[in-house]
Amino acid sequence: xxxxxxxxxxxxxxxxxxxxxxxxxAIAAAAKKxxxxxxxxxxxxxxxxxLEPLVEVATPxxxxxxxxxxxxxxxxxxDAGFLSGGDHTLAHGKTEDxxxxxxxxxxxxxxCGVIDPLDLSDYEAHGGLAGLRKAxxxxxxxxxxxxxxxxxxxxxxxxxxxxxxxxxxxxxxxxEKYICCNADEGDSGTFADRMLMEGDPFSLLxxxxxxxxxxxxxxxxxxxxxxxxxxxxxMRRAVELFSSAGWLSDDITGGGKRFxxxxxxxxxxxxxxxxxxxxxxxxxxRGQVKVKPPIPAxxxxxxxxxxxxxxxxxxxxxxxxxxxxxxYSNFGDGKSRGTQPFQLAGDIARGGLVETAFGVTLRExxxxxxxxxxxxxxxxxxxxxxxxxxxxxxSGFDVxxxxxxxxxxxxxxxHGGVVVFNDSVDMARQARFAxxxxxxxxxxxxxxxxxxxxxxxxxxxxxxxxxxxxxNFEILSDLCGLMTDASLCAMGGLTPMPVQxxxxxxxxxxxx
Amino acid sequence: MVxxxxxxxxxxxxxxxxxxxxxxxxxxxxLHDIQATDGYISDGALKIVADALNISRAEAHGVVSFYHDxxxxxxxxxxxxxxxxxxCQAVGSEELAHYAEATxxxxxxxxxxxxxxxxxxxxxxxxxxxxxxxxxDETLYGRVxxxxxxxxxxxxxxxxxx
Numbered sequence: 001x002x003x004x005x006x007x008x009x010x011x012x013x014x015x016x017x018x019x020x021x022x023x024x025x026a027i028a029a030a031a032k033k034x035x036x037x038x039x040x041x042x043x044x045x046x047x048x049x050x051l052e053p054l055v056e057v058a059t060p061x062x063x064x065x066x067x068x069x070x071x072x073x074x075x076x077x078x079d080a081g082f083l084s085g086g087d088h089t090l091a092h093g094k095t096e097d098x099x100x101x102x103x104x105x106x107x108x109x110x111x112c113g114v115i116d117p118l119d120l121s122d123y124e125a126h127g128g129l130a131g132l133r134k135a136x137x138x139x140x141x142x143x144x145x146x147x148x149x150x151x152x153x154x155x156x157x158x159x160x161x162x163x164x165x166x167x168x169x170x171x172x173x174x175x176e177k178y179i180c181c182n183a184d185e186g187d188s189g190t191f192a193d194r195m196l197m198e199g200d201p202f203s204l205l206x207x208x209x210x211x212x213x214x215x216x217x218x219x220x221x222x223x224x225x226x227x228x229x230x231x232x233x234x235m236r237r238a239v240e241l242f243s244s245a246g247w248l249s250d251d252i253t254g255g256g257k258r259f260x261x262x263x264x265x266x267x268x269x270x271x272x273x274x275x276x277x278x279x280x281x282x283x284x285x286r287g288q289v290k291v292k293p294p295i296p297a298x299x300x301x302x303x304x305x306x307x308x309x310x311x312x313x314x315x316x317x318x319x320x321x322x323x324x325x326x327x328y329s330n331f332g333d334g335k336s337r338g339t340q341p342f343q344l345a346g347d348i349a350r351g352g353l354v355e356t357a358f359g360v361t362l363r364e365x366x367x368x369x370x371x372x373x374x375x376x377x378x379x380x381x382x383x384x385x386x387x388x389x390x391x392x393x394x395s396g397f398d399v400x401x402x403x404x405x406x407x408x409x410x411x412x413x414x415h416g417g418v419v420v421f422n423d424s425v426d427m428a429r430q431a432r433f434a435x436x437x438x439x440x441x442x443x444x445x446x447x448x449x450x451x452x453x454x455x456x457x458x459x460x461x462x463x464x465x466x467x468x469x470x471x472n473f474e475i476l477s478d479l480c481g482l483m484t485d486a487s488l489c490a491m492g493g494l495t496p497m498p499v500q501x502x503x504x505x506x507x508x509x510x511x512x
Numbered sequence: 513m514v515x516x517x518x519x520x521x522x523x524x525x526x527x528x529x530x531x532x533x534x535x536x537x538x539x540x541x542x543l544h545d546i547q548a549t550d551g552y553i554s555d556g557a558l559k560i561v562a563d564a565l566n567i568s569r570a571e572a573h574g575v576v577s578f579y580h581d582x583x584x585x586x587x588x589x590x591x592x593x594x595x596x597x598x599x600c601q602a603v604g605s606e607e608l609a610h611y612a613e614a615t616x617x618x619x620x621x622x623x624x625x626x627x628x629x630x631x632x633x634x635x636x637x638x639x640x641x642x643x644x645x646x647x648x649d650e651t652l653y654g655r656v657x658x659x660x661x662x663x664x665x666x667x668x669x670x671x672x673x674x
Binding site for chain 2: 013014016017018049050052185186187188189190191194226227228229230264265266267268269270281282283284285286287288302343344345346347348351352374375383387417419420421422425430433437440441443
């Protein structure tokens with residue numbers, strides 16, 4: 001093999017959090033010491049986070065994985081000849097043959113961890129820009145129809161059909177429209193948006209331009225939470241590169257279409273993941289929820305028709321256009337079409353990102369992919385769908401991960417987060433935390449959420465203290481019903497879900 | 513209320529507002545920039561921003577106070593943000609939080625100006641498979657044990673001495 005060997009060391013924030021920079025520096029130093037020329041590529045993460053820092057070496061047979069590689073493992077890797085795929089205790093063979101990875105169906109994340117995130121030619125060589133090129137030859141209605149036919153639903157959590165939203169915005173009159181990408185991924189247990197922005201930022205930009213072409217918008221905003229500094233940096237750089245390559249301009253590739261994208265940074269408010277709150281925040285205001293209607297597709301940012309979609313929703317549209325709606329809709333189950341990037345988190349042996357068709361069971365995710373708990377203590381519960389999602393006991397793990405099956409079980413899929421708790425978890429404490437979190441993060445606009453969360457926390461405290469249990473359970477039940485029915489948005493409306501599921505499935509934890 | 517403007521600060525704040533074309537919709541960006549420079553949003557800074565953007569001080573204050581990120585008082589030397597959300601709770605973040613409070617002899621919340629370390633609870637840093645997670649400035653740490661916590665604090669102190 002001529003030239004220098006390519007060595008991949010992720011620059012994903014999760015990999016950095018366990019020493020990827022130190023590992024990369026140690027590899028560079030060791031190669032220099034040995035006078036070997038190598039080319040270190042800082043890729044995104046493959047999503048096998050328990051193996052991070054996951055170092056890959058490009059060999060004629062494919063990329064060979066080593067992990068987790070700490071800086072002080074590097075000398076022994078060189079001694080083992082890892083640059084030609086040599087065996088080592090940290091070796092896992094070909095990356096793409098690792099069962100965790102091989103058993104996934106990667107569509108949205110097809111390039112994440114594979115390419116150099118900020119190399120546009122690498123992006124294009126791996127299928128990037130094909131969707132946008134196609135979209136440039138299509139009428140807006142045709143683009144919307146393709147997205148509708150693909151069955152793509154909003155990946156932020158609500159699962160609203162993307163095509164319907166786009167159609168509404170397309171039909172809305174007005175010369176000025178906006179595409180707003182919701183990258184305020186605040187749900188605990190979720191990190192797919194972050195991984196995608198850090199590992200394949202151009203796919204999001206491509207998706208936003210496609211959305212712009214589809215509805216006649218010329219300006220896009222990406223609202224990224226401030227807790228994601230790495231993603232913010234990568235996206236800002238990606239916008240510059242995409243722009244200088246002509247894909248964001250007043251005349252995209254000379255076809256007379258224009259689009260521009262601005263990055264905006266949140267300021268630590270969970271509620272800004274709610275779309276109307278995010279739009280207020282984008283206008284420089286307090287992120288308070290607004291009453292709907294009007295829906296944003298009719299009257300959104302600055303009162304103009306606005307598409308608000310999650311990172312994953314937008315980043316999935318390029319592949320739908322490139323490969324056709326049918327290709328995408330052939331994955332999935334029932335009305336949940338396509339693939340969902342699930343995120344395995346909490347006390348889990350093999351935590352990370354698993355993108356697979358809807359319909360996989362929770363048990364397969366937790367046990368087959370995840371390998372049970374990291375601590376070795378038996379699994380007791382999973383919280384699916386973020387802090388507003390239900391706690392599911394191990395006996396309920398055979399549920400299929402689709403929007404419909406989860407809802408039928410009193411749970412929700414949300415943004416695809418799966419947080420595993422071991423047997424030591426105190427479910428009364430988790431229920432109390434759900435109320436406390438709502439108290440901390442409520443925007444304060446509506447009373448059921450603002451006051452209900454505080455009262456809910458107090459009532460749970462009384463139950464835990466064994467004060468007038470029957471009455472307090474009744475009060476809590478009333479309160480949960482009121483919050484569900486009368487809150488303005490999902491924050492207050494869904495906080496009862498973790499609370500009531502905890503009581504239902506784990507009554508023994510509530511004293512008495 | 514009379515707010516005295518620090519005249520040495522004014523040109524800088526004006527420059528930041530100008531960089532954002534004095535647009536009210538860029539208020540969050542402006543506040544982030546000011547905080548990155550000054551460490552917090554002072555009364556004087558707030559007044560200048562309100563003036564530059566042609567909004568009321570009350571509106572500007574309403575925005576500053578809504579978001580957890582913005583501070584109205586000078587920060588400690590370093591703020592350690594510990595994730596206290598569910599995925600990290602599942603792997604012992606509450607124990608870490610209590611350990612941090614005990615070793616640093618401080619409570620979560622605003623630490624005094626210039627204090628050695630301040631502790632801030634955050635709800636998710638997006639590192640949910642490698643918790644407990646924490647962040648100092650823009651550096652993210654995963655699988656933080658008490659030992660690693662101590663080592664990171666010690667590194668911070670060493671860096672300051674240099």
